[in-house]
Amino acid sequence: MKPNECDILSLELADEGLRRIRWADNDMPVLESIRREFRNTTPLKGLRMSACLHVTAETANLVRALQAGGADVVLCASNPLSTQDDVAASLVRDFDVRVYAVRGVDNENYYKHLRAAAENKPHVTMDDGCDLVTLIHEKYEHQIGGMIGSMEETTTGVIRLRAMERSGALKLPVIAVNDAKTKNLFDNRYGTGQSTVDGIIRATDILLAGKNVVAAGYGWCGRGFANRCRGMGAKVIITEVDPVKALEAAMDGFHVMTMEQAAPIGDLFCTLTGNKHVIRAEHFEKMKDGAIVANSGHFDVELDIPALDRISKSVQRGVREHVDEYLLENGRRVFLLAEGRLINLAAAEGHPASVMDMSFATQALCSSYMAGNGGGLDAHVYDPPAEIEDRVARLKLDSMGLAVDELTEVQISYLSDWQEGT
Numbered sequence: 494m495k496p497n498e499c500d501i502l503s504l505e506l507a508d509e510g511l512r513r514i515r516w517a518d519n520d521m522p523v524l525e526s527i528r529r530e531f532r533n534t535t536p537l538k539g540l541r542m543s544a545c546l547h548v549t550a551e552t553a554n555l556v557r558a559l560q561a562g563g564a565d566v567v568l569c570a571s572n573p574l575s576t577q578d579d580v581a582a583s584l585v586r587d588f589d590v591r592v593y594a595v596r597g598v599d600n601e602n603y604y605k606h607l608r609a610a611a612e613n614k615p616h617v618t619m620d621d622g623c624d625l626v627t628l629i630h631e632k633y634e635h636q637i638g639g640m641i642g643s644m645e646e647t648t649t650g651v652i653r654l655r656a657m658e659r660s661g662a663l664k665l666p667v668i669a670v671n672d673a674k675t676k677n678l679f680d681n682r683y684g685t686g687q688s689t690v691d692g693i694i695r696a697t698d699i700l701l702a703g704k705n706v707v708a709a710g711y712g713w714c715g716r717g718f719a720n721r722c723r724g725m726g727a728k729v730i731i732t733e734v735d736p737v738k739a740l741e742a743a744m745d746g747f748h749v750m751t752m753e754q755a756a757p758i759g760d761l762f763c764t765l766t767g768n769k770h771v772i773r774a775e776h777f778e779k780m781k782d783g784a785i786v787a788n789s790g791h792f793d794v795e796l797d798i799p800a801l802d803r804i805s806k807s808v809q810r811g812v813r814e815h816v817d818e819y820l821l822e823n824g825r826r827v828f829l830l831a832e833g834r835l836i837n838l839a840a841a842e843g844h845p846a847s848v849m850d851m852s853f854a855t856q857a858l859c860s861s862y863m864a865g866n867g868g869g870l871d872a873h874v875y876d877p878p879a880e881i882e883d884r885v886a887r888l889k890l891d892s893m894g895l896a897v898d899e900l901t902e903v904q905i906s907y908l909s910d911w912q913e914g915t
């Protein structure tokens with residue numbers, strides 16, 4: 494790979510990156526079996542793919558599967574703080590992937606990397622947050638005629654895509670991989686649940702037992718985080734805007750209240766909503782001295798950080814790695830983690846490989862489906878095909894040595910017969 498064909502921190506990090514990629518691969522048996530199959534069937538042969546994803550060891554193994562399928566893959570980061578620089582180096586040195594990703598880049602370089610991915614003139618794209626599809630619609634619309642479609646990995650991206658579709662702006666078919674049960678029931682719940690706790694603990698070293706933890710949002714991510722915190726002895730409060738989810742949280746045994754009520758009680762706050770300004774000035778002002786605030790949503794807008802800046806007398810950066818201390822006008826301190834960026838990838842390593850195995854197996858199979866059927870799809874947001882979910886779940890069960898029963902003929906007939914009653 495020529496140096497001007499990629500932008501990474503340093504090739505010298507590649508040995509460590511390769512070790513991490515191999516370690517993650519040990520726990521990604523489903524993706525491995527798809528990689529083996531793709532090597533024989535090459536469903537992506539001749540396709541240029543641009544993927545805008547978190548550049549991690551797990552993503553590296555997805556890229557290897559896409560390459561085995563015959564795709565020419567360019568990878569850029571989907572978040573300025575989530576890149577694993579050593580993995581990026583190994584992808585360039587050992588797997589001949591063009592990578593544009595450096596941890597901690599500013600906004601200008603983040604978008605420079607996205608532009609490089611767009612200028613690859615991809616037939617198929619893959620997004621985690623919808624930044625690449627948005628950029629292509631805004632600045633490279635002339636390329637859309639040459640594209641087959643895209644895949645979206647995360648809730649926030651699907652929310653943006655559905656807004657694009659509603660307003661008539663969407664010009665491409667997109668598969669909402671996030672909405673696959675083999676993705677969100679596991680990745681969002683167990684992956685975000687565990688990696689968010691991991692990120693908070695690595696950043697702060699706090700004990701969760703006995704703490705009042707406030708989780709904003711009770712979607713799959715919030716449910717996962719709340720349950721893991723409870724499992725570690727925290728008293729968990731849920732805030733919600735959706736009455737059904739709030740009711741579910743209450744009946745799951747959590748305290749449910751508004752953020753205004755929770756603000757003076759919480760020791761640790763974490764947003765997992767996909768929305769903006771969930772914790773605002775009026776909440777920061779009510780917090781106890783020493784309250785810790787983090788975000789696990791995709792974008793760094795869930796906490797109103799400009800407002801926190803406005804109501805603070807001073808800010809001390811880096812009182813510990815990933816921790817900034819805000820001294821409020823009222824004399825109390827608020828500790829902000831990872832500048833409000835997604836804590837699980839900024840301060841830890843993201844979701845464990847075992848759960849990314851299912852998300853990325855779903856991505857790989859959806860890419861193959863898009864390559865084979867994309868020409869016939871309209872510019873809508875599509876659910877992933879049910880056969881793919883079924884296949885991924887079966888392969889994962891298989892890798893765990895678990896089996897399911899088969900329906901008998903009698904059961905199949907019973908399920909299709911409306912006359913057989915009491």
Ligand code: ADE
Nearest residue numbers: 547549551552842843844
């Ligand atoms: N999103 C959350 N965790 C991730 C990981 N480990 N790799 C890629 N994307 C992720």
